[in-house]
Amino acid sequence: MADETLDPALINTSDGPVLIVAAAKQETERSSGRHQHCRGQLFGSMRGLLTIGVDEGVWVVPTTHAIWVPPHRVHWARSHGPFHGFAVYVAEPACATLPAAPCAIRMSSLLREATLRAASWPPGPFDAPAGRLAGVILDEIGSLPADPLGLPLPRDARLLRIAQALLDDPADGRGLEEWARWAAISDRSLSRRFASETGFTFTAWRQRARLMRALEMLAEEVPVTRIALELGYSTASTFIALFRRTFGVTPALYRDRFQSAPGSEAGTR
CATH class of the missing domain: 2.60.120.810 (Jelly Rolls)
Structure with a gap:
């Protein structure tokens, strides 16, 4: 900034x-x-x-x-x-x-x-x-x-309403059918259009939204167990395993990396 x-x-x-x-x-x-x-x-x-x-x-x-x-x-x-x-x-x-x-x-x-x-x-x-x-x-x-680091947003107003609700509360556990009823769209249309407009399935997009919020919470020094529970994961170990599969390191190590001196992690071509 x-x-x-x-x-x-x-x-x-x-x-x-x-x-x-x-x-x-x-x-x-x-x-x-x-x-x-x-x-x-x-x-x-x-x-x-x-x-x-x-x-x-x-x-x-x-x-x-x-x-x-x-x-x-x-x-x-x-x-x-x-x-x-x-x-x-x-x-x-x-x-x-x-x-x-x-x-x-x-x-x-x-x-x-x-x-x-x-x-x-x-x-x-x-x-x-x-x-x-x-x-x-x-x-x-x-x-x-x-x-491809970001989270693309859908263009359809009904899908965008769902996406914004999930960004506000990534832990919301409603399934695709419930979200479809909430937004007045068929579940089949929701699934198809979400994938075509964002490049992610609905489930994958929601998971990505949760992980992005996890990164923010890590920067704010929120404990890993609390992050897992607040984002709707059943256990901290489930969250840690998913985080490691996505980013290649545990949440604690990832936090250490982006809080460290820039010279130790600067990207190269």
């Missing part, structure tokens, strides 16, 4: 430098409501966890990844627990060669270090070295592979 001292007018114009980079540290959670601006934005963190949302989906972002949002796209953001992060605002003309849709990218060490250097630049026009480094940052944003 951007530094609170950054003038909002700077990110609502493409005048000035091609990049504006801001950094922020805080020990408490921070959020920004739905908004848009004429510059594209890259969200990332060195410590802690971010949740970024757009109309099409939601991402829970550990320090290994960053989220790109193109110009004029409505989005919102919030941090979880202690947080140290950055925002890169890209002038609209320079976004022509960058991803056209919001996406998650795996952070490279080069992108992370270049961004941190740029965050220390004084306001004003770039000198030659700064201009070259800005080009490196743009090249990295444009060339790093997208990562």
Whole structure:
């Protein structure tokens, strides 16, 4: 998230430098409501966890990844627990060669270090070295592979109502048939359309929503057993086993990783 001292007018114009980079540290959670601006934005963190949302989906972002949002796209953001992060605002003309849709990218060490250097630049026009480094940052944003980290949202209003209810309460244990009745849609249509519009079956999407909420709770230092029970798992061991299958590590180790120093976990190409 951007530094609170950054003038909002700077990110609502493409005048000035091609990049504006801001950094922020805080020990408490921070959020920004739905908004848009004429510059594209890259969200990332060195410590802690971010949740970024757009109309099409939601991402829970550990320090290994960053989220790109193109110009004029409505989005919102919030941090979880202690947080140290950055925002890169890209002038609209320079976004022509960058991803056209919001996406998650795996952070490279080069992108992370270049961004941190740029965050220390004084306001004003770039000198030659700064201009070259800005080009490196743009090249990295444009060339790093997208990562399917997020949770796509359905477009159908009835399905979107179900998805939003599950995001509000991932532990809701109603089955597909009950949700279909609640949203006034046939269970067969719900199943078929959910898969076609999100790329996930209804059951897989709900499981992914629960795991994304688990990541947020881990960042907030909620005990693993409490996370399991609050998200509707029958036992902590069931939750831990599913988490390990999905992320390759236990919840406790995952929490340690995204709270550790960025150099120990920075992504590479």
